Amino acid sequence: MNEHVASSAATLQQRLGPAPAIAVLLGSGWAPFTDQVQGATDLPYAELPAFPALAVGGHKGLVRVGAVGGKRVAVLAGRKHAYETGHADGMLGAIRSLAAWGVKLLLQTNAAGSMDAAMRPGELMLISDHLNVVQRSPLIGEAGDARFQDMSSAYDPALRAQAVAAAGTMGTALHEGVYAWVLGPQFETPAEIRMLRAFGAQAVGMSTVPETIIARHAGMKVLALSMMTNMAAGMDNEVLSHAHTLATANAASARAVATLAAVVQALEIR
Numbered sequence: 001m002n003e004h005v006a007s008s009a010a011t012l013q014q015r016l017g018p019a020p021a022i023a024v025l026l027g028s029g030w031a032p033f034t035d036q037v038q039g040a041t042d043l044p045y046a047e048l049p050a051f052p053a054l055a056v057g058g059h060k061g062l063v064r065v066g067a068v069g070g071k072r073v074a075v076l077a078g079r080k081h082a083y084e085t086g087h088a089d090g091m092l093g094a095i096r097s098l099a100a101w102g103v104k105l106l107l108q109t110n111a112a113g114s115m116d117a118a119m120r121p122g123e124l125m126l127i128s129d130h131l132n133v134v135q136r137s138p139l140i141g142e143a144g145d146a147r148f149q150d151m152s153s154a155y156d157p158a159l160r161a162q163a164v165a166a167a168g169t170m171g172t173a174l175h176e177g178v179y180a181w182v183l184g185p186q187f188e189t190p191a192e193i194r195m196l197r198a199f200g201a202q203a204v205g206m207s208t209v210p211e212t213i214i215a216r217h218a219g220m221k222v223l224a225l226s227m228m229t230n231m232a233a234g235m236d237n238e239v240l241s242h243a244h245t246l247a248t249a250n251a252a253s254a255r256a257v258a259t260l261a262a263v264v265q266a267l268e269i270r
Contacts, residue, residue, distance in 0.1 A: 022103070023103045048063070113232040212224065
């Protein structure tokens with residue numbers, strides 16, 4: 001454990017108390033979930049040396065700890081994306097700090113483009129697997145056999161089943177599918193979308209996969225929810241932009257956030 005991770009884990013413990021079992025990492029459009037946290041205490045990323053500085057709209061850059069429906073949870077408001085630096089390790093220190101603090105599950109959220117005509121903007125997809133299209137790893141530079149991380153069940157099957165059941169109690173049907181990670185920051189071309197669909201992916205986005213690799217390497221379980229904010233290039237006539245992504249996400253956020261809260265409350269980590 002490097003000194004920045006050790007320092008950050010110690011600060012989390014001192015300022016926020018014992019680690020909750022679940023940490024929720026909020027992607028674009030999911031920021032209103034922070035308002036669901038009761039009795040909250042905030043700690044800015046800037047006070048945690050292993051955490052990144054953020055520069056993307058919709059990402060606040062703070063850790064909030066409190067209760068959601070009586071269950072204690074840590075919420076990370078924002079992530080560092082690989083398209084900002086070209087490297088996949090932007091969240092490496094932050095996630096390792098969570099693991100050192102004692103968090104057991106990283107529950108990720110993101111905004112994504114749908115490549116499935118039956119999965120419309122505003123709907124949610126539970127990630128069952130992913131494609132690391134970029135073929136970059138946050139584990140480059142690691143030493144020893146542990147860097148050869150098994151990714152065969154990256155998104156925990158038992159927890160996915162619990163999430164589907166919890167969403168059902170809210171009247172929300174979760175799609176399930178494969179998420180393709182692309183580097184960005186530009187959106188994909190129609191030809192690239194045809195390629196990704198041929199590869200077997202249902203959604204595409206610019207995050208989540210590096211964080212999943214880091215969390216699994218750190219011994220944490222992973223669950224991930226994608227909010228569809230647009231149909232992918234060539235599947236509709238809309239013009240894609242980050243502003244469009246945020247506008248669609250904001251319109252769909254109330255149901256998404258309520259579903260996420262229900263999932264958090266229902267999860268039992270064994």
